[in-house]
Amino acid sequence: TVSLKNAFSGDFYIxxxxxxSQIEEKDPKVTKxxxxxxxxxxxxxxxxxxxxxxxxxxxxxxxxxxxxAFGKKHKMFIHGHTLIWHSQLPKWFSEIKDSxxxxxxLENHITTIVKKYKGQIDSWDVVNExxxxxxxxxxxxxxxxxxxxFIAKSFQLAAAADPKVDLYYNDYSMTNPAKREGVIRxxxxxxxxxxKIDGIGMQGHWHLDSPKIExxxxxxxxxxxxxxxxxxxxxxxxxxxxPYGLQGADVSQRFENNEKMNPYPKTLPDSMQVKLxxxxxxxFKLFLKHKDKISRVTFWGVNDSQxxxxxxxxxxxxxxxLLFDTNLEPKKAYYQVLSLK
Ligand code: XIL
Numbered sequence: 001t002v003s004l005k006n007a008f009s010g011d012f013y014i015x016x017x018x019x020x021s022q023i024e025e026k027d028p029k030v031t032k033x034x035x036x037x038x039x040x041x042x043x044x045x046x047x048x049x050x051x052x053x054x055x056x057x058x059x060x061x062x063x064x065x066x067x068x069a070f071g072k073k074h075k076m077f078i079h080g081h082t083l084i085w086h087s088q089l090p091k092w093f094s095e096i097k098d099s100x101x102x103x104x105x106l107e108n109h110i111t112t113i114v115k116k117y118k119g120q121i122d123s124w125d126v127v128n129e130x131x132x133x134x135x136x137x138x139x140x141x142x143x144x145x146x147x148x149x150f151i152a153k154s155f156q157l158a159a160a161a162d163p164k165v166d167l168y169y170n171d172y173s174m175t176n177p178a179k180r181e182g183v184i185r186x187x188x189x190x191x192x193x194x195x196k197i198d199g200i201g202m203q204g205h206w207h208l209d210s211p212k213i214e215x216x217x218x219x220x221x222x223x224x225x226x227x228x229x230x231x232x233x234x235x236x237x238x239x240x241x242x243p244y245g246l247q248g249a250d251v252s253q254r255f256e257n258n259e260k261m262n263p264y265p266k267t268l269p270d271s272m273q274v275k276l277x278x279x280x281x282x283x284f285k286l287f288l289k290h291k292d293k294i295s296r297v298t299f300w301g302v303n304d305s306q307x308x309x310x311x312x313x314x315x316x317x318x319x320x321x322l323l324f325d326t327n328l329e330p331k332k333a334y335y336q337v338l339s340l341k
Pocket of ligand 1: 044308
C-alpha cells in the first residue's frame with residue numbers, strides 16, 4: 001500500500017505524536033490512519049511529569065502502559081517524551097528548593113520511569129528545552145537548584161536505568177544560529193564527561209517562510225557532526241501569522257473573530273494548500289538529502305483538527321499544519337511529500 005511509512009521505509013521512521021484519545025483508540029478510523037501511515041509514535045502529553053508523576057510518591061502508569069501496548073501491537077518504534085522539562089511539571093517538583101532533595105527527585109523520577117519501560121521504549125527525550133534562544137541555559141528550577149550538572153546527571157541516570165535505550169536532547173528553534181552554538185556547547189560538555197547521549201531532536205515547529213532551508217540544513221549537519229543521531233521530532237508547519245510582534249497582540253487572548261490573527265477560520269483556501277505543499281516539498285527534499293544523518297521524522301499530531309497549534313500561541317485559532325485535514329483526508333502536502341519517492 002501507498003503510505004508515508006512505506007514510501008520512506010529505507011530512509012527514516014515516519015512518526016506521529018499521539019494524544020490520549022488516539023492512544024485509547026476512541027475512533028477506529030483514526031487508529032486505521034495511524035497504523036497505515038506511521039511506524040513511530042511519540043507520547044504528546046501523557047509521559048510528562050505532571051501526568052506520570054503527579055505527586056512525589058505517586059506514579060500514574062495507566063495511560064502510558066496503553067501507549068506502549070499500542071506501539072507494540074502496531075509494531076512501531078516507541079519514543080518517550082519527556083523526562084526532564086521545566087513545563088507541565090507538577091507542583092511538588094517545581095517547588096523543590098534543596099539540592100539534595102532535587103537530586104533525589106531527579107533520580108527517582110528518571111530511574112523509575114526508564115526502568116519500568118526498559119526494553120520496551122526505544123528512545124527517550126531525557127532533557128527537553130534547556131537552552132534559551134541566545135544559547136545560554138534556561139533558568140529552570142533544575143538549573144537554579146542543581147546548576148548545569150542536572151543535564152549530564154539526567155542522561156547518566158537514564159543510561160544506568162536502561163543502557164540500550166537511545167537518549168535524546170530535544171528542543172525548539174534548533175535552526176537559530178545562536179541557539180545552535182549553545183546546544184552544541186552543552187552536548188559537548190555531556191560527551192566530555194563520558195556520559196552517553198545518542199541523539200538530538202529538532203522539534204520542527206516551523207512556518208511557511210521560516211526557518212530558511214539553509215539554516216535547517218546547517219543544523220542537521222552541525223548536530224550530526226557531534227556523532228549523534230538527528231531526528232525531526234515535532235514537525236508541523238503553521239500557515240498563520242505569528243502573533244509575536246504584531247501590534248497589540250496579547251497571546252493569552254482568543255482571536256476567533258480577528259482576521260489578522262485567524263485569516264482562515266473555516267477552511268484553508270486552495271492557494272494556501274499549494275503553499276503548504278511547496279513548503280513540505282522543500283523540507284522533505286532536504287531530509288532525503290541527509291537521510292544518512294536522520295533517523296526519524298515525527299509529526300506533532302495526526303491531523304489538523306487535533307493539532308496543538310489550534311490553541312498555541314493563542315487560544316481558539318484554527319491552523320492547518322499537518323498532512324491530513326480535519327476529515328482525516330490527505331492534503332495536497334501529503335501527495336507532494338509522497339511524490340518525492
Ligand atoms: C504540547 C502539546 O502538544 C499540547 O497538547 C500541550 O498542551 C502543551 O505541550 N514542545 C514540546 C511539546 O516539547 O511537549 C509540546 O507539546 C509542544 C512544544
